Amino acid sequence: MSETERAGRSIFDIYRDSVVNMINEFDKVRPAYMQSITNLQNQAIDSIRKLTELTLSAQREFIEPMRLPAVPEAWIRGTDELNDALTKTTSIANKVMIASIDTATQNMKIATDACETFARINQNIIKSIRSTFMPTRESS
Known part of the structure; x- marks a missing residue:
């Protein structure tokens, strides 16, 4: 945009362009943001699953030799x-x-x-x- 074109812009044009640019920036990062949230959720579920299995395995090794009743x-x-x-x-x-x-x-x-x-x-x-x-x- 030339200096003449820039000088002729109204405050509303400048404000609109600034707001639209910010919205476009938010929109650009949205897919990566959503993927990061999905990755975090997947990791949390995997971690809970693994830690539960490890905890139960340790408890079983401790309790089973005691031969508790059914x-x-x-x-x-x-x-x-x-x-x-x-x-x-x-x-x-x-x-x-x-x-x-x-x-x-x-x-x-x-x-x-x-x-x-x-x-x-x-x-x-x-x-x-x-x-x-x-x-x-x-x-x-």
Whole structure:
């Protein structure tokens, strides 16, 4: 852009360009940001899985030589039922969270569309006021 073009820009053009540039920079880094979050989540799950296996293995090596009595069937059944209930609860909670995020996304789109419509109405009102009360130099 030449010096003449730069000098003729309004404060609104300069402000708009600055804001749009910042938004574009955020947008450029978004895929890498999301991938980093996914990598962190994957690593956390892998770490929890490995540490759980290591902990249980160490506990087993310590306890098994003691030859404790077998666990009663009712206790095993209760534990299985509890595990099933926790799994179902977690699954439902995850579905609710995903639906909430999807709803928030849809609401953001609706709000953006409403703001866009409102801005256009305001622009039309301003144009109407200007044409009625502030005639252009060419009309005078």
